[in-house]
Amino acid sequence: MSVQNEKSWKNRLQEYCQKNKLPMPNxxxxxxxxxxxxxxxxxxxxxWYRGDNDFTSKRNAEQAAAKTAYNSLSNDDMELQSGNIHIGQHMPERYAHIEQCISDMVMAHGGRIRKIHPPNSNGIYKIEITGKYRYCENVQRHHRINRVYLLVDPVNNIYYQKCYDPDCHNFRSAAQSLPIR
Ligand SMILES: [Zn+2]
Structure with missing residues (x-):
């Protein structure tokens, strides 16, 4: 990483925060x-966003963290601006109460539904979550960076939580119940 690039990630992140009226990075x-x-x-x-490890200087480690945060924030913005969120991606009307329940649950913790995939052959919907809701039952806390997703089985009124953290690759939560209308 050259000195010039080292400077730019922290600068870019600072400029991003100024532009979006966010507090300065800590x-x-x-x-x-x-x-x-x-x-x-x-x-x-x-x-919180975590950078890669294994840097020989504090300054380079901070640049790596700034890079992670900047890329994550600007990626979220791109998805919002491109209108990828929620267009034609709702659950069918008969399951609207389930979608609402999940939306309420994640919004209570600063999250939102990013994408609802069409059901698989077993009728299971994959619902991607973005924002601050990253609660993973495997680690029993919110992940710092990696997103979680839910596998929703509306016929049996249950869902499972899985996540994108490499450490949780094979993890699937116990079945959680959904409201029955
Ligand atoms: Zn996890």
Whole structure:
């Protein structure tokens, strides 16, 4: 990573925050107890983003965290602007109460439904969640970066939670019940 690029990620993130009237980024550096490498997190408006690890300087670790945050934020913006969210992606009318229940649940924690995939051959809908709702039953907390998604079975009124974190690759939550109309 050249010095010029190192500067640009933190600058870009700062400019992004100014433009969107967000609080300035708040960095924290983590040094593992063993070894000499650094990793950094950055907080934007209450949301933490973690950079790659294994940097030999705090400054480079902060740049990596800024890069993660900047890319994640601008990716969300692109999806919003392109109108990919919610267009033709609702559950059918007979399951509207289920979609509403899930939407309410994630919105209570600053999340929102990003995408509802058409049902698979077993009638299961995959619902992608974005925003601050990243609660994963596997780690029993919200993930910092990786998103979660729900597999919804409206016939049996249950859903499962899975997530995109590499550590949770094979994890599927216990069945959770949905409201019956
Ligand atoms: Zn997880």
């Amino acid at each position: 960095y924290r550096v983590v040094q593992p107890t063993s070894g000499t490498s650094f990793q950094a997190d950055v907080e934007i408006n209450g949301q």
